[in-house]
Amino acid sequence: MEIMQVTGSLVCSQRVGGLDHMNLRILRTSKGKLNIAVDPVGASPGNWVFTASGSAARFACPDPTVLTDLTIAGIIDFWEPDG
Amino acid sequence: MEIMQVTGSLVCSQRVGGLDHMNLRILRTSKGKLNIAVDPVGASPGNWVFTASGSAARFACPDPTVLTDLTIAGIIDFWEPDG
Amino acid sequence: MEIMQVTGSLVCSQRVGGLDHMNLRILRTSKGKLNIAVDPVGASPGNWVFTASGSAARFACPDPTVLTDLTIAGIIDFWEPDG
Amino acid sequence: MEIMQVTGSLVCSQRVGGLDHMNLRILRTSKGKLNIAVDPVGASPGNWVFTASGSAARFACPDPTVLTDLTIAGIIDFWEPDG
Amino acid sequence: MEIMQVTGSLVCSQRVGGLDHMNLRILRTSKGKLNIAVDPVGASPGNWVFTASGSAARFACPDPTVLTDLTIAGIIDFWEPDG
Numbered sequence: 491m492e493i494m495q496v497t498g499s500l501v502c503s504q505r506v507g508g509l510d511h512m513n514l515r516i517l518r519t520s521k522g523k524l525n526i527a528v529d530p531v532g533a534s535p536g537n538w539v540f541t542a543s544g545s546a547a548r549f550a551c552p553d554p555t556v557l558t559d560l561t562i563a564g565i566i567d568f569w570e571p572d573g
Numbered sequence: 574m575e576i577m578q579v580t581g582s583l584v585c586s587q588r589v590g591g592l593d594h595m596n597l598r599i600l601r602t603s604k605g606k607l608n609i610a611v612d613p614v615g616a617s618p619g620n621w622v623f624t625a626s627g628s629a630a631r632f633a634c635p636d637p638t639v640l641t642d643l644t645i646a647g648i649i650d651f652w653e654p655d656g
Numbered sequence: 657m658e659i660m661q662v663t664g665s666l667v668c669s670q671r672v673g674g675l676d677h678m679n680l681r682i683l684r685t686s687k688g689k690l691n692i693a694v695d696p697v698g699a700s701p702g703n704w705v706f707t708a709s710g711s712a713a714r715f716a717c718p719d720p721t722v723l724t725d726l727t728i729a730g731i732i733d734f735w736e737p738d739g
Numbered sequence: 740m741e742i743m744q745v746t747g748s749l750v751c752s753q754r755v756g757g758l759d760h761m762n763l764r765i766l767r768t769s770k771g772k773l774n775i776a777v778d779p780v781g782a783s784p785g786n787w788v789f790t791a792s793g794s795a796a797r798f799a800c801p802d803p804t805v806l807t808d809l810t811i812a813g814i815i816d817f818w819e820p821d822g
Numbered sequence: 823m824e825i826m827q828v829t830g831s832l833v834c835s836q837r838v839g840g841l842d843h844m845n846l847r848i849l850r851t852s853k854g855k856l857n858i859a860v861d862p863v864g865a866s867p868g869n870w871v872f873t874a875s876g877s878a879a880r881f882a883c884p885d886p887t888v889l890t891d892l893t894i895a896g897i898i899d900f901w902e903p904d905g
Contacts, residue, residue: 491763491774491775491776491807491808491809492774492775493773493774493775500623500649501649501650501651502623502647502648502649502650503650504614504647504648504650505614505646505647506613506614506633506644506645506646506647508632508633509646509647514574514623520772520773523603524576524603525574525575525576526574526575526576526623527574530755531753531754531755540749540751540763540775542806542807542808543627543808544627544628544792544793544794544808545627545628545629545793545794545797546794546796546797546806546807546808547629547808548628548629548632549757549797549804549806550755550757550806555632557625557629557632557633557646558574558625558629559574559625559626559627559629559630560574561755562755563754563755563758563806564751564753564754564755564758565751565753566749566750566751567750567751567752567753568750583706583732584732584733584734585706585730585731585732585733586733587697587730587731587733588697588729588730589696589697589716589727589728589729589730591715591716592729592730597657597706606686607659607686608657608658608659609657609658609659609706610657626710627710627711628710628711628712630712631711631712631715638715640708640712640715640716640729641657641708641712642657642708642709642710642712642713643657666872666898667898667899667900668872668896668897668898668899669899670863670896670897670899671863671895671896672862672863672874672882672893672894672895672896674881674882675895675896680823680872689852690825690852691823691824691825692823692824692825692872693823709876710876710877711876711877711878713878714877714878714881721881723874723878723881723882723895724823724874724878725823725874725875725876725878725879726823740846740857740858740859740890740891740892741857741858742856742857742858769855769856779838780836780837780838789832789834789846789858791838791889791890791891792891793875793876793877793891794876794877794880795877795879795880795889795890795891796891798840798880798887798889799838799840799889810838811838812837812838812841812889813834813836813837813838813841814834814836815832815833815834816833816834816835816836817833
């Protein structure tokens with residue numbers, strides 16, 4: 491799993507069916523790359539989270555048919571980037 | 574999921590069977606790399622979209638046997654690259 | 657899916673069972689990296705193709721038990737690299 | 740599988756359901772990137788381990804429904820980095 | 823599939839259950855990165871091989887429950903790196 495920081499939410503009204511009603515967050519990796527993840531845990535901007543990718547991302551959602559390849563798996567209690 | 578911009582469509586008359594009749598789009602990542610994605614949502618050149626990869630890409634199509642490893646999952650309403 | 661160019665075929669007489677009788681092509685990515693792909697469409701050296709990776713690569717073969725993580729999914733009609 | 744070094748454990752009280760009670764380790768790759776992995780073998784900080792990713796990561800846990808995309812698969816007996 | 827060169831074997835007495843009795847090889851990519859792969863074909867140090875990753879890696883083993891994300895799929899007859 492990778493460590494990323496939440497930077498905001500994604501507004502996206504036109505989606506494929508399998509993503510209806512899921513919260514989408516914008517995450518930034520340690521190298522500054524932006525990714526979009528489904529958020530089943532309720533993370534806020536600024537939170538450091540770790541993410542599950544691949545087929546595990548689908549099983550991390552309450553409904554495994556959600557169409558995601560990246561899901562927030564947990565919010566890290568304390569994290570010092572580059573520390 | 575990753576954020577990419579649609580740059581055009583792909584003309585490809587000789588394909589494997591599982592991709593018949595699917596629209597194929599050329600997408601550019603934030604680093605300038607070009608990818609090919611199946612498009613079930615009807616994106617246009619210039620649109621910013623986010624994409625699902627891996628096994629999720631197949632389930633994002635109406636027919637999960639479509640042979641894709643990258644599918645456009647939604648069109649982003651507003652997006653400022655590097656903003 | 658990624659865009660690559662066919663550079664040749666791979667001679668490999670000692671293989672695992674699941675790859676028997678499949679044509680293997682050497683492909684070059686836009687960054688110059690070489691990959692090996694199963695070729696169910698009959699591409700020739702110099703052709704620009706797009707490839708399916710991951711589990712989709714297996715389903716792109718007539719026999720889904722073929723042991724591949726990269727399969728040529730189609731031959732692109734016209735392609736200008738970096739164009 | 741990749742070779743990484745254990746640097747510590749991750750404190751993360753707010754997780755998705757499928758990760759309950761699993762030990763999470765912070766690993767560093769040869770390029771210095773940090774990853775989070777499920778640890779079913781009991782590795783200690785400083786240990787060199789090799790990791791399984793993707794769907795194999797789930798099967799490496801006693802319970803294959805554990806939501807992981809990276810799992811420690813073994814502790815290497817002797818390892819000289821860059822040697 | 824990727825092309826790598828065998829550099830040696832991995833001694834690893836403490837493993838997860840699903841890797842028992844499998845030969846593990848250390849492989850070097852064209853960029854010098856080291857990977858660990860399961861070897862069902864009997865490759866020797868110095869051999870150039872090509873590898874299957876992801877879920878295909880599991881099916882490349884006689885027993886598909888082997889916990890691997892990288893498996894040697896064949897030994898290349900002739901190979902000139904960067905040639």
